Amino acid sequence: MNPENRSYSVKQYMTALKQKVESTPAVWVHGVITQISEKPKVVYMSIADFEEGSVIPQATVSLSCFAAKFAAIKAKIASFDNPFEIKPQIKVQLLIRAEVYVPYGKLQAQILDIDPVYTLGELALTKSAILKKLAMEGLLDKNKSVPLAEMPLRVGLITGEGTAAYRDFSTKLAESPFAFHIVPAFAKMQGNKTESSVIEALETLRNDPELDVVCIVRGGGSKTDLTFFDSEALCRAVANYPIPVFTGIGHEIDRSLLDEVAYQACITPTDCAKHLIERAIESWDALIRATRNIAEGARNYLGEYKNELTTTGHQLQQILGRRFTQEKTTLAQIAVSLKKDMHFLFQSESGRIQRNEEGLRQGTRKIIEFEKAKFELNEQKVKAADPKQVLAKGYTLTLGANGKFIRNASELKPGDRITTRFRGGDVTSQVL
Known part of the structure; x- marks a missing residue:
């Protein structure tokens, strides 16, 4: 075949x-x-x-x-x-x-x-x-140039949930004399999800505008875990972060790329917390020194001007003494002048009052006599206006049926009865 x-x-x-x-x-x-x-x-x-x-x-x-x-x-x-x-x-x-x-x-x-x-x-x-790429783009020092708060008390923390790193970091801050406030954002700190998980935690903390610093920490472990923090994407996220980022990844000898771009690379989570405490202590000491310098400066300032104020006080006292003597003399002169003026015024007013008093005595009598004459004249006018006096002179008065005086013929009409009053009596008649 x-x-x-x-x-x-x-x-x-x-x-x-x-x-x-x-x-x-x-x-x-x-x-x-x-x-x-x-x-x-x-x-x-x-x-x-x-x-x-x-x-x-x-x-x-x-x-x-x-x-x-x-x-x-x-x-x-x-x-x-x-x-x-x-x-x-x-x-x-x-x-x-x-x-x-x-x-x-x-x-x-x-x-x-x-x-x-x-x-x-x-x-x-x-x-x-x-x-090399990060260095050429200026990213190695970018986060390091972000200002760190003098008292970084509000801390964003990226670490594994319930880990020793979390306990070590938070315990160290709690033992300090400062009121640190931790805002955690838990992430996977080893394995293939490290990059995406940590970046997501960074974005979560970015939404808190009150944070002073963010710390990325994990405890010791296999050296192979360090490679997960050599991620270019993770390094870029940290380099471009708006506030300082501290790392405490738990490897005392090797440095990850993330350590290179961070604001502060620490060897352990506890060391990371220690750096924050040291920053707070430095700021507190600086505040105390500034306060003491202000107090010392104030004491020196007051000491320098104390003598000047004392001298000024003595000068002011002398000036016021002389001014007081001058014013006292002036017031004495015014008092003498015022006394003379008051005496003259008193005599002038006394004479005027006496003249007014005499005028009142003479004037009252003249006023009474004048008013009396006016009264007698009015009395004569009243008597002259008496109807009886009119009748006595031969005049008559005409009264209507109602007893009212008739002053005008237009007030009468035919048939009205009228009364004509004479000196010797009344006559009643009827209008034709």
Whole structure:
């Protein structure tokens, strides 16, 4: 039978392929971790190649590693001075051996070892590149240039909820003699969600206009946790923050990129709280010194002017003494003049009163005589106006039926009865 016409079952083909592939010796392969999933017995991972500036992989290989082997690899990484976490987005160089899984026809490779030096170099290059970019944009010192309150008593705190870092930080502030007020914004402080969680907490605290400072703290732990604070996005958020940001990430030797852009980088949460207390103490001492300087200056000022005031007082006393003597002499002269004027005025008024008194005596008699003459004249006029006197002279008076005097003929009409009064009696008649 012609070999080209020979037919194989799928299993035969995949088994032959497996033998061929697995005869390939183990090799070192480097790439970017795109996916990792840790199961109880096996860890699955994918690494890929990317063109610069592109997120589309050029080639991808699926990997697997037994859990015990993966634990040994992580222990190997932890033994280095600058360990890192095996996670997506970091570059690794792995020793792998190709395998074919016949039941699913899947080509994959088993992880045998890792080269930590390769990854550390890549991480260092990445960290250096980010640091250089931040420096060129002026972000390393931007937050450091933000004014820090003299008494930073209102503190925004970003840390894990219920953590030792929170307790250490808040306890240290509570033990101080100052009334610190903590506004917490809890966040994830390790793992892949560190960046987004801390940035979200920063935005939450930004809405509080009364905060004086924000502190990002976490306690000690694995050195691999430090890499989460090398995030470029997180560094930019802190660098551009409107108020000072303190860090106390709990690593005494290594510094994260976040420490580089922060206003103040502290080694532990307690040290971070200590810096705030020291700032408050410095401000308090400065206030006390200023108060003492003001008091001392006031005492010196009063001392300098005390003699001047005393001299001025003596001069004023002398001036007032002379003025008092002058005024006393003037008043005495006025009193003598006033006494003379009053004596003259008294005599003048006394003479006038005597003249008025004599005038009153003579005037009263003349007034009475004048009024008496007027009365007698009026009496004569009244008597002359008496009707009896008119009748005595031969005149008559005409009265109407009602007894009223008739003064005009127009008041009468035919038939009216009238009475004409004469000196000797009355005559009644009727108008025709």
